[in-house]
Amino acid sequence: MLLVAPQNYTFDSPLELDCGRRLKEVNLRFETVGTLSPNRDNAVLVTHALSGDAHVCGFHSTDDSKPGWWDEMVGPGKYLDTNRYFVICANVPGGCSGSTGPRSIDPDTGKPYNLNFPVITIRDMVRAEKRLIDHLGIGRLLAVVGGSMGGMQAMEWSIMYPEAVAGIIPIATTCQLSPQSIAFDWVGREAIEYDPNWKSGDYDAEHTPDRGLATARMLAHITYLSDESMSRKFGRELQDKDTYSFNFRRDFAVESYLEHQGQRFVERFDANSYFYITRAMDYFDMAEPYGGDLARAFSAAKSDFLVVSFTSDWLFPSSESRKIVKALLANKIKVSFSEITSGYGHDAFLLEVDALGRLIRDFLSNLSEKEHANNG
Amino acid sequence: MVEAMYIDFNRRRDLGIIKEMVTPGSRVLDLGCGDGSFLKMLRDECHADVLGMEIDADAIAQCVANGVPVVQTNLDDGLDLAGDDSFDLVILSHTLQEVRRPDVLLRRIVSVGKQAAVSFINFGHFHCRLQLLMTGSMPRTTQIPYQWYNTPNIHLGTLKDFRRLCRHLDIRIVEEKPVGMNFPLLTAAMPNLFAVGCVFLLERA
Numbered sequence: 001m002l003l004v005a006p007q008n009y010t011f012d013s014p015l016e017l018d019c020g021r022r023l024k025e026v027n028l029r030f031e032t033v034g035t036l037s038p039n040r041d042n043a044v045l046v047t048h049a050l051s052g053d054a055h056v057c058g059f060h061s062t063d064d065s066k067p068g069w070w071d072e073m074v075g076p077g078k079y080l081d082t083n084r085y086f087v088i089c090a091n092v093p094g095g096c097s098g099s100t101g102p103r104s105i106d107p108d109t110g111k112p113y114n115l116n117f118p119v120i121t122i123r124d125m126v127r128a129e130k131r132l133i134d135h136l137g138i139g140r141l142l143a144v145v146g147g148s149m150g151g152m153q154a155m156e157w158s159i160m161y162p163e164a165v166a167g168i169i170p171i172a173t174t175c176q177l178s179p180q181s182i183a184f185d186w187v188g189r190e191a192i193e194y195d196p197n198w199k200s201g202d203y204d205a206e207h208t209p210d211r212g213l214a215t216a217r218m219l220a221h222i223t224y225l226s227d228e229s230m231s232r233k234f235g236r237e238l239q240d241k242d243t244y245s246f247n248f249r250r251d252f253a254v255e256s257y258l259e260h261q262g263q264r265f266v267e268r269f270d271a272n273s274y275f276y277i278t279r280a281m282d283y284f285d286m287a288e289p290y291g292g293d294l295a296r297a298f299s300a301a302k303s304d305f306l307v308v309s310f311t312s313d314w315l316f317p318s319s320e321s322r323k324i325v326k327a328l329l330a331n332k333i334k335v336s337f338s339e340i341t342s343g344y345g346h347d348a349f350l351l352e353v354d355a356l357g358r359l360i361r362d363f364l365s366n367l368s369e370k371e372h373a374n375n376g
Numbered sequence: 377m378v379e380a381m382y383i384d385f386n387r388r389r390d391l392g393i394i395k396e397m398v399t400p401g402s403r404v405l406d407l408g409c410g411d412g413s414f415l416k417m418l419r420d421e422c423h424a425d426v427l428g429m430e431i432d433a434d435a436i437a438q439c440v441a442n443g444v445p446v447v448q449t450n451l452d453d454g455l456d457l458a459g460d461d462s463f464d465l466v467i468l469s470h471t472l473q474e475v476r477r478p479d480v481l482l483r484r485i486v487s488v489g490k491q492a493a494v495s496f497i498n499f500g501h502f503h504c505r506l507q508l509l510m511t512g513s514m515p516r517t518t519q520i521p522y523q524w525y526n527t528p529n530i531h532l533g534t535l536k537d538f539r540r541l542c543r544h545l546d547i548r549i550v551e552e553k554p555v556g557m558n559f560p561l562l563t564a565a566m567p568n569l570f571a572v573g574c575v576f577l578l579e580r581a
Contacts, residue, residue: 335445
């Protein structure tokens, strides 16, 4: 059993943010697996998605029932092999799994920030991650790997710190959030706002807006699946019954599943963090600072890219990845792009472990050899 | 790791000819690049800056294993990922006959590349002609071993047909290198009858 210990890094100076504000006393919760090589050239940063955290693989204790969120992919002897690479994963600022977020104490008031927490962006997350990498004494990452929101961070790494990373692996992601996704995020936040417990974000720990957050999660969860995967998994099956109840309680297996997902989510996630992280994604638009020209956005990038999308992902469809690839090619960047055939929808990035893992393993292996050749 | 390196130039003489057309340091795009072994050779031996395009997921995974950048693309979708004049040479070997609109693709590759090397299978070869004449059935050869109903080769033509198409599309044939099997002199003299294929170096007129 792979045991990993959560670590904390508290910044020694404030974090300057895109919104113009600065965040004092920032803590990043992170975990590392594997050993940093003497040349410090085998570090891979894994960036997590909306509901992820720093616990990417392994267990925190022998009593843990569940491993980290990408345990099938990351670990000793796995596709992202921690016998070979030093894997780092940090909870994003604004999150609720150990890093400074809206439920942290505002040093100016002594009370939780709640909605006084500054709005953070994907770039702010990357700035914080860069501080951590500097703190760990790593001058150049071998790669940044991430799916969904993690892929957004990975791409920003390539233009914010082009010298500091050799390879970028954005998976099931997009270079700008579509109006459809912004709409889903909005409805999710509205659901939380309508929860009487929410109190404009000033809820107390005993009375959290669970109904609202669960509804937001159920809505979002639908966007992570596909018509095909729902049909295959649930069909029109009824849950623990043979006939319709002729009322509005849950009858269908798919209803029961969503309810379960919502309940599980509120046990580990915070409603205000949900506000901040979805907002960070809403504002994500790599082309915007460059007059809408994505090719110009990537003009500073130097890393090699492996871009991966999935056929049934309708949240961040392959057409988005193709835009990214096109912009990278316009800058003559070495890019590989694979659209993996999968029925799992957006969730495929967590489920298609073999097809995705093989690409990641071989891309990293070649990248690692190339880095050695360049440095040796 | 899967390492596909071996290229049988005896079986694919056209690739040897195309390799000669690659100038060191040039930017090369191979359409339908398979497992990327040819591109890997062009990168390592000709110091070319290479990119492959391929539709098959397994072949793409092999390219990644070979360290060759590859982009999943359906050639029937118009090569919209590549900008005009973004490559020095675009390679299309034994692939043109599989696409839905060879004319559209040809026009596109001479705008994406400053030049294009197209390796064309010659259906005017005397074996094909004889099979059709003597047996009355669609020809099957070592290069095109399929039946008419299951072949991916949906646009077969002769060298003469190809030249005519280039003329029609305002594409200039810079070089024409017939590939023969057993009759080098006859192949050189009458390629449309004796060449099994031909490598055409093309550019916009």
